[in-house]
Every structure is written in C-alpha cells, then in structure tokens.
Amino acid sequence: xxxxxxxxxxxxxxxxxxxxxxxxxxxxxxxxxxxxxxxxxxxxxxxxxxxxxxxxxxxxxxxxxxxxxxxxxxxxxxxxxxxxxxxxxxxxxxxxxxxxxxxxxxxxxxxxxxxxxxxxxxxxxxxxxxxxxxxxxxxxxxxxxxxxxxxxxxxxxxxxxxxxxxxxxxxxxxxxxxxxxxxxxxxxxxxxxxxxxxxxxxxxxxxxxxxxxxxxxxxxxxxxxxxxxxxxxxxxxxxxxxxxxxxxxxxxxxxxxxxxxxxxxxxxxxxxxxxxxxxxxxxxxx
Amino acid sequence: xxxxxxxxxxxxxxxxxxxxxxxxxxxxxxxxxxxxxxxxxxxxxxxxxxxxxxxxxxxxxxxxxxxxxxxxxxxxxxxxxxxxxxxxxxxxxxxxxxxxxxxxxxxxxxxxxxxxxxxxxxxxxxxxxxxxxxxxxxxxxxxxxxxxxxxxxxxxxxxxxxxxxxxxxxxxxxxxxxxxxxxxxxxxxxxxxxxxxxxxxxxxxxxxxxxxxxxxxxxxxxxxxxxxxxxxxxxxxxxxxxxxxxxxxxxxxxxxxxxxxxxxxxxxxxxxxxxxxxxxxxxxxxxxxxxxxxxxxxxxxxxxxxxxxxxxx
Numbered sequence: 001x002x003x004x005x006x007x008x009x010x011x012x013x014x015x016x017x018x019x020x021x022x023x024x025x026x027x028x029x030x031x032x033x034x035x036x037x038x039x040x041x042x043x044x045x046x047x048x049x050x051x052x053x054x055x056x057x058x059x060x061x062x063x064x065x066x067x068x069x070x071x072x073x074x075x076x077x078x079x080x081x082x083x084x085x086x087x088x089x090x091x092x093x094x095x096x097x098x099x100x101x102x103x104x105x106x107x108x109x110x111x112x113x114x115x116x117x118x119x120x121x122x123x124x125x126x127x128x129x130x131x132x133x134x135x136x137x138x139x140x141x142x143x144x145x146x147x148x149x150x151x152x153x154x155x156x157x158x159x160x161x162x163x164x165x166x167x168x169x170x171x172x173x174x175x176x177x178x179x180x181x182x183x184x185x186x187x188x189x190x191x192x193x194x195x196x197x198x199x200x201x202x203x204x205x206x207x208x209x210x211x212x213x214x215x216x217x218x219x220x221x222x223x224x225x226x227x228x229x230x231x232x233x234x235x236x237x238x239x240x241x242x243x244x245x246x247x248x249x250x251x252x253x254x255x256x257x258x259x260x261x262x263x264x265x266x267x268x269x270x271x272x273x274x275x276x277x278x279x280x281x282x283x284x285x286x
Numbered sequence: 287x288x289x290x291x292x293x294x295x296x297x298x299x300x301x302x303x304x305x306x307x308x309x310x311x312x313x314x315x316x317x318x319x320x321x322x323x324x325x326x327x328x329x330x331x332x333x334x335x336x337x338x339x340x341x342x343x344x345x346x347x348x349x350x351x352x353x354x355x356x357x358x359x360x361x362x363x364x365x366x367x368x369x370x371x372x373x374x375x376x377x378x379x380x381x382x383x384x385x386x387x388x389x390x391x392x393x394x395x396x397x398x399x400x401x402x403x404x405x406x407x408x409x410x411x412x413x414x415x416x417x418x419x420x421x422x423x424x425x426x427x428x429x430x431x432x433x434x435x436x437x438x439x440x441x442x443x444x445x446x447x448x449x450x451x452x453x454x455x456x457x458x459x460x461x462x463x464x465x466x467x468x469x470x471x472x473x474x475x476x477x478x479x480x481x482x483x484x485x486x487x488x489x490x491x492x493x494x495x496x497x498x499x500x501x502x503x504x505x506x507x508x509x510x511x512x513x514x515x516x517x518x519x520x521x522x523x524x525x526x527x528x529x530x531x532x533x534x535x536x537x538x539x540x541x542x543x544x545x546x547x548x549x550x551x552x553x554x555x556x557x558x559x560x561x562x563x564x565x566x567x568x569x570x571x572x573x574x575x576x577x578x579x580x581x582x583x584x585x586x587x588x589x590x591x592x593x594x595x596x597x598x599x
Contacts, residue, residue: 002396082373082376085377086391088341089366090391091366091367091396092394284338
C-alpha cells in the first residue's frame with residue numbers, strides 16, 4: 001500500500017507543478033465563482049443549490065477537460081522519456097503503478113475543483129442571503145461525489161488510452177475523440193429512432209411528443225447508449241441530486257434513474273481501469 | 287532462498303522474437319554469485335533485449351529466466367527487491383532534484399524515512415553530487431545524470447547490479463569517472479552484470495564474459511581462458527620495445543631458432559614464435575646487433591582480439 005501512496009504522492013506533486021494544471025486551475029478558478037456570483041446576483045429568489053446547478057453546464061466542460069488533461073500522458077510520457085524503465089526496475093507491480101498514477105491525477109484535480117466550488121458556493125450564499133439547510137448541504141456533498149466519479153471516469157479513459165498508444169499527441173487526440181464519440185452514441189441512437197416513432201401528428205402535439213420521447217428513452221438499447229456516456233450520466237446524476245430532474249430542461253425524464261446513472265459511472269470507471277491494467281500488463285516495454 | 291543460490295542469473299533457451307525478427311535466440315546463460323560478468327556484443331546483438339527480459343520489461347517468446355532464484359515471469363517483483371539496475375537509456379523527472387528522486391525510489395524499496403536519509407546522503411556523496419543535490423535534474427549534465435543513475439541502482443544494497451551500457455554517450459572524462467565508480471562497486475561484494483560494446487571497459491572491470499552475436503550466445507568464459515585459447519589459435523607473440531630498431535636487429539631476430547616471423551612498427555617488434563621460452567635468445571640477438579631492449583614480454587590476446595575472433599563472419 002505504501003508503494004501506491006508513494007506513486008500517488010509523486011504524481012500529485014508533479015501535477016501541481018505542471019503548467020497545464022495551473023492554467024486550467026486559474027481559468028476554472030476565475031470563471032466558476034464569477035459565474036455563480038453573477039447567477040446569484042441576477043436571478044431572484046434562487047437557492048445556492050440552484051446557483052450551483054446553473055453553473056454545472058459550464059463547469060462540466062472543465063471537469064472533462066481536466067480529467068483528460070491530467071491523465072492522457074501519465075503512462076505514455078514516462079515510456080517516451082524512459083523514466084518508466086527506472087520505475088519498473090523497482091519492486092513494484094504494474095497494477096500499483098496504474099493505481100498510484102490514477103489516484104495522483106484524481107487528487108490533483110480535486111485540489112483545484114473542490115476549493116473553487118466551495119468558494120463559488122459561499123459566494124452564492126453571501127449574495128442570495130439564503131442559508132442552505134442540512135439537506136442542501138447533503139445534496140451538494142452528493143453533487144461533489146458524483147462529479148468526482150465522473151472525472152474519475154475520464155481520468156480512467158485517458159489512462160487506458162495512454163497505456164495503449166506510443167505518443168502523447170495520439171493520446172490526447174484519441175481521448176478527445178473518445179469523449180465526443182461516447183457523448184454522441186445516445187444522440188445517434190435516439191435520432192435514428194425518431195423518424196420511425198415521431199409522425200407529423202406527434203410533432204404537432206407536445207404531450208404526445210413527450211410521451212413518444214419517453215417511450216424511446218425506455219428502450220433498453222437507448223438506456224445502454226446513455227449509460228455508455230460518462231458525461232451524460234455525470235450531468236444527469238448531478239442535476240438530479242441538486243433537484244433538477246429533467247433532461248436538458250425539456251421536462252423529459254432521464255433514460256436512467258439517478259442510481260442507475262451512478263452505477264453506470266462506477267462500471268465505466270471499473271472497465272476503464274481494467275483496460276488500463278490489462279494493456280499495461282500485457283504490453284512489452286519497448 | 288538467497289543463501290542457497292549458486293547462480294544469480296540462469297536462463298534456459300531464452301528467446302525473444304519481434305514479429306519475424308529474432309532478437310535473442312535460445313540463450314542459455316549462468317552467472318554465478320560474485321561474478322563480474324561482462325555481456326559483450328556488437329550493437330544490435332540482443333544485449334538490451336536480454337536485459338529487458340531479465341528485468342521483466344518484455345516477455346520472452348520462449349524459454350525461462352531466473353534471477354536470484356525467482357522466475358522473472360511470475361516472481362519478478364521479488365527478484366527486483368535485490369536488483370540494482372541502470373538502463374541504457376533512462377529518464378528522470380525533471381522537476382525533481384537528486385534527493386527527491388532517490389527518496390521516491392527509496393520509498394518504493396520500502397525503506398523507512400531514516401534509512402532513506404542515511405542512504406541518500408551516502409550515495410550522493412559517493413556519486414560526487416553533493417554540490418548539486420538541490421538542483422533540478424533538468425540542470426544536470428549527462429554525466430551527472432548517469433552518476434545519479436548509479437546511485438539509484440545502489441539504493442537497495444543490491445545483490446545483483448545490472449548496468450546496460452553505463453558509459454554510453456559520456457565524454458572521455460565522464461567515462462573515466464564512471465569506470466572508476468563501477469570498479470569501486472566491484473569491491474562491494476555484488477554480482478555485476480555489465481552489458482557493453484566497449485571492450486576496454488569490460489576488460490578493465492570484468493573477469494567473466496559472455497559474447498552475444500546476432501542474438502546467439504557464442505561463448506561464456508573467463509577472460510584469461512579465452513585469451514589463452516585464442517592465443518593458441520592465432521599464435522604466440524613476443525612484443526619487444528627497443529631503441530633505434532635497425533635492419534640488422536630485425537635480421538638478427540629473424541635468425542633466432544624458433545622465430546617464425548618479425549613485424550616492425552617503429553621502435554616495436556612483434557615477433558611470432560614457437561614458444562615464449564626463446565625470449566632470452568631474442569634479447570641476446572638484439573644486443574649482439576647493437577640494439578638496446580627496453581621491454582620484452584609475451585603478447586597475450588586482448589579482449590578485442592578475442593571478440594573479433596569469435597564474432598567474425
């Protein structure tokens with residue numbers, strides 16, 4: 001365990017000293033509290049939790065970008081710079097290396113995101129003069145847990161790619177491609193079904209339209225397509241715990257329940273880490 | 287387990303093929319405890335591939351390899367607890383200084399804080415890096431990095447030290463310093479596995495050599511044995527250095543019974559003989575031709591002769 005901790009600590013400090021974390025951290029640290037402050041100031045009668053939910057759409061971009069940016073080259077860079085030879089000459093397993101690097105990357109992101117969100121939330125409380133209840137604080141804690149799980153999925157995804165490719169450029173392009181690709185699966189499946197299920201009469205009747213959309217979302221393969229996108233699951237679960245139960249503000253329920261979305265994130269993370277371990281273990285270090 | 291060890295490294299039929307290219311073929315090798323083993327071969331012979339298999343970096347296509355009694359496929363982690371390794375090409379974390387590096391690797395060896403502090407101080411001193419120990423690695427020269435590389439390989443007081451081309455890319459001064467450092471290590475009661483294509487380096491440090499050529503191990507023996515054997519093969523020579531070598535001197539030496547041929551190179555004579563016992567006669571012949579002998583000695587084949595002989599064709 002101490003070996004994993006040593007690798008985690010080293011990764012954490014290396015990330016904290018890296019330009020990319022500083023740059024993203026400064027941008028995130030400037031934009032999110034400002035957005036939350038402006039939302040709180042210009043929207044009457046909202047709670048701090050509503051303000052947090054309102055800023056999530058913008059913040060989620062940073063969550064994904066940070067997850068990918070901190071992890072896309074953690075393995076491929078060490079391979080390329082040859083430090084991996086020295087590291088793996090020590091009595092550690094490749095599993096310990098992967099887990100240590102994963103935790104170090106995730107912790108460095110937490111070191112940026114959590115303080116910034118807390119500051120934003122405190123600003124929202126100060127401006128709205130609305131003291132959150134215990135239930136509100138509980139919802140915010142759940143929100144933080146969900147976004148960390150979502151970020152962990154992107155860290156895992158980026159690491160899986162990092163373990164399989166030979167250059168950092170390929171790693172970052174593949175990770176961004178995977179981010180978009182996974183995000184599009186649900187949209188493509190839904191759109192493919194629409195011509196069959198949405199007739200002109202359905203388009204003309206909003207109630208019928210919503211019912212048909214709910215019908216599409218209830219199909220198992222549509223649910224699966226939604227579950228495969230960690231971004232969608234993170235957003236859905238995060239909005240849900242903050243009290244927004246509808247998909248994209250259209251009054252449409254999510255294809256999955258909050259619990260199912262959280263389980264999907266856990267499964268995605270387990271698969272991503274499993275792939276990273278499998279690839280890293282099986283590949284020759286050449 | 288270690289106490290019973292006879293062979294620190296033992297491979298049987300070790301083979302590595304990359305697609306259709308055979309990098310190492312059917313390598314069976316034993317390195318005994320305490321050996322100073324030189325692993326020789328031209329560039330591309332398969333030395334680094336062999337080491338990478340011993341370290342568990344790449345998987346053998348066939349065969350087995352045991353290091354310190356542990357199968358590298360299944361128990362490589364246990365073996366690495368007692369291996370010190372300096373790769374041919376290695377990188378460091380540029381944001382770290384020497385102390386941070388060694389401290390990180392020390393933690394991975396499971397050393398406690400006090401143990402790490404004592405060891406790091408000792409190693410930084412022996413590597414001559416005290417003055418730059420707080421500098422970031424990006425400010426280090428190649429030679430300094432190489433010395434730090436040796437230091438990290440010694441953190442765990444290894445029983446087996448594997449050095450892959452340790453003087454590669456170093457300038458003559460740094461090469462000399464590195465060689466002296468390695469010679470010092472050979473007194474630490476450690477088994478040394480030194481891979482190099484530099485024959486002089488291996489001859490200076492090692493007592494046993496294995497010669498690899500195009501993936502095949504062609505010989506393993508003590509340098510002295512190989513030298514004797516190759517000497518028999520290429521003939522016995524006596525090297526004479528004298529002042530003012532004249533034609534008369536060369537003719538006088540040629541006339542000595544048992545002299546087969548004489549080659550002159552400036553003030554040196556390379557005399558091929560039946561037997562070295564005729565050295566006094568050669569000496570006398572030179573004196574009678576009014577020459578003055580400065581040195582006279584049997585010329586034993588050096589590692590270069592052995593290497594060229596064994597790897598030719």
